[in-house]
Amino acid sequence: MYTIALIAQKGGTGKTTLAVSLAVAAGQVGLKALIFDLDPQATACNWKDRRKGDGPVVIDAQPSRLAAALEKAEENGVDFAVIDTPARSEQSALAAAKVADLVLIPCRPQAYDLETIPNTKEILALAGHTPALAILNAVPAFGDRHEQARAFLNRLQIPVCPVMLGNRAVFGDSGAVGLAAQEYDQRGKGAAEILQVYKYILSVLVQQKSKPKKEHHEQQSRPGHIAG
Numbered sequence: 001m002y003t004i005a006l007i008a009q010k011g012g013t014g015k016t017t018l019a020v021s022l023a024v025a026a027g028q029v030g031l032k033a034l035i036f037d038l039d040p041q042a043t044a045c046n047w048k049d050r051r052k053g054d055g056p057v058v059i060d061a062q063p064s065r066l067a068a069a070l071e072k073a074e075e076n077g078v079d080f081a082v083i084d085t086p087a088r089s090e091q092s093a094l095a096a097a098k099v100a101d102l103v104l105i106p107c108r109p110q111a112y113d114l115e116t117i118p119n120t121k122e123i124l125a126l127a128g129h130t131p132a133l134a135i136l137n138a139v140p141a142f143g144d145r146h147e148q149a150r151a152f153l154n155r156l157q158i159p160v161c162p163v164m165l166g167n168r169a170v171f172g173d174s175g176a177v178g179l180a181a182q183e184y185d186q187r188g189k190g191a192a193e194i195l196q197v198y199k200y201i202l203s204v205l206v207q208q209k210s211k212p213k214k215e216h217h218e219q220q221s222r223p224g225h226i227a228g
């Protein structure tokens with residue numbers, strides 16, 4: 001089973017949007033996907049309530065029960081577990097980072113998001129240096145903010161996903177009806193971006209699983225390793 005966690009101490013960076021989109025992407029290629037929603041706002045659970053189709057199952061979870069819940073999920077044949085966490089909760093972020101194979105840090109290319117990244121990095125260190133990947137989200141069509149954000153993240157030695165998500169209405173519109181962007185508009189740019197992000201993440205996870213744990217933690221903390 002692969003376990004990914006969405007963590008960002010800033011609110012509204014795209015944690016839940018990515019959590020549901022990636023879980024749906026895994027389901028679309030035949031994996032059994034499950035979302036653990038650690039957020040008391042229950043955004044992912046509410047998304048599931050609006051959803052008409054099958055899967056992914058969304059579980060309303062507590063940080064202290066997460067490890068046990070994951071074990072149970074693996075016993076039940078889950079292939080791809082996604083943990084969505086609330087903003088500004090070190091307890092949830094730490095619990096998720098401890099059990100995840102890979103932490104994804106969605107980040108808008110703007111100062112308010114970027115200035116919270118060192119705090120997220122501290123949580124990753126406390127969790128035992130879980131491999132992490134920042135994903136630039138809601139990137140405007142014009143300007144070079146994403147380049148500046150990428151440079152900032154490189155300086156902090158946080159690897160950055162080569163695929164970015166643009167600022168697109170489809171992410172909000174799809175969530176409002178319990179769908180992922182790639183279901184709402186299969187041929188749209190948002191769909192293409194999510195599928196590329198999913199493929200990239202899966203390649204990182206597969207690569208990681210083939211290495212001893214200590215080694216992959218060390219390598220992932222070096223920028224350029226993943227992108228290379």
Ligand SMILES: Nc1ncnc2c1ncn2[C@@H]1O[C@H](COP(=O)(O)OP(=O)(O)OP(=O)(O)O)[C@@H](O)[C@H]1O
Nearest residue numbers: 011012013014015016017087138166167168171172
């Ligand atoms: N790439 C994008 N383009 C446009 N809007 C986006 C994008 N990603 C997310 N959004 C919108 O931004 C808002 C916040 O996204 P989301 O709920 O996924 O963030 P979050 O990090 O889970 O927030 P919270 O910290 O409150 O849990 C939502 O309205 C969502 O539709």
Ligand SMILES: [Mg+2]
Nearest residue numbers: 015016039043
């Ligand atoms: Mg959320």
